[in-house]
Amino acid sequence: MENPKLAWPGTEVKIFDPRDASTGMGGAELTDASVVQRNGQWWMYPAGQAAGYGPPDLYSASLAKGVPLSAMGWKLTRNAAGELVPVAGRTFSGAWDSKGGRHCPSYVKGWKPRKNQWVERIYYAGAADNVGGPYTIGFLEWDGDKWVDQAEPAFSANEDWERGSVFEPNLIYHDGKWKMWYVAGSIRQDYLVHGYAESEDGRTGWSKHALFAPPEMRMFDFSVRERGDAFDAIFSRVWFFKEVVPPRETGLWWRIAGNLPNQPSARR
Secondary structure (H helix, E strand, C coil), X not given: CCCHHHCCCCCCCCCCCCCCHHHCCCCCEEEEEEEEEECCEEEEEEEEECCCCCCCEECCEECCCCCCCCCCCCEECEXXXXXXXXXXXXXXXXXXHCCCEEEEEEEEEEEECCCXXXXXXXXXXXXXXXXXXXXXEEEEEECCCCEECCCCCCECCCCHHHCCCEEEEEEEEECCEEEEEEEEEEXXXXXXXXXXXXXXXXXXXXXXXXXXXXXXHCEEEEEEEEECCEEEEEEXXXXXXXXXXXXXXXXXXXXXXXXXXXCCCCCC
């Protein structure tokens, strides 16, 4: 359900910009950030190209510990030489995310049944051969000291309507399940659909991939967050035809739901 009474005028604040030295970017291009508070400190995990080109990787930025969430004051993680430091290496994952890079990070904390413990993960889309895909979805996992890459992706396309590529994962852990919304298809072919699947461990045993939003919606980045006894979903509806006036539905949307049905639909 949409609630227009909760809407407010938008304010854009520049945080990182490779063309603006005042933001401390140092020439890197960063985008698609996932923001989370960990151990009393706010962290941001963006994807980006440290040199402005080549396969993207995942990086991090943080606010000082104890500082409240703010648009300003983020410090990118760099080494002694001032170079951006990727969140994790490719000791295990190179076969499926090296040449095409890592895209679309989504932080989530959930239960790991095999270890009988809570774990932190950053899910992302990886491409084996080309920056433009096709993509599979995997994750980095926090081992208590560092983020560790995985030898295989956790989720791949297996339905005809996915057209061999899944990306833009957005996950939450809720009601004993890792729940994921994701994009499938290809931007270049002007075919984007949104899918949904869930798993008890976030790696195996995924439910049948369900069509969440059809291609005519042109939905992108459906991000869900639990807030009190309800759920907020922020998503975009995109348009790629410069010569045609975009429909009024194009833009950023905010929806609220009281629960998460077993077979969710953006059309409800």
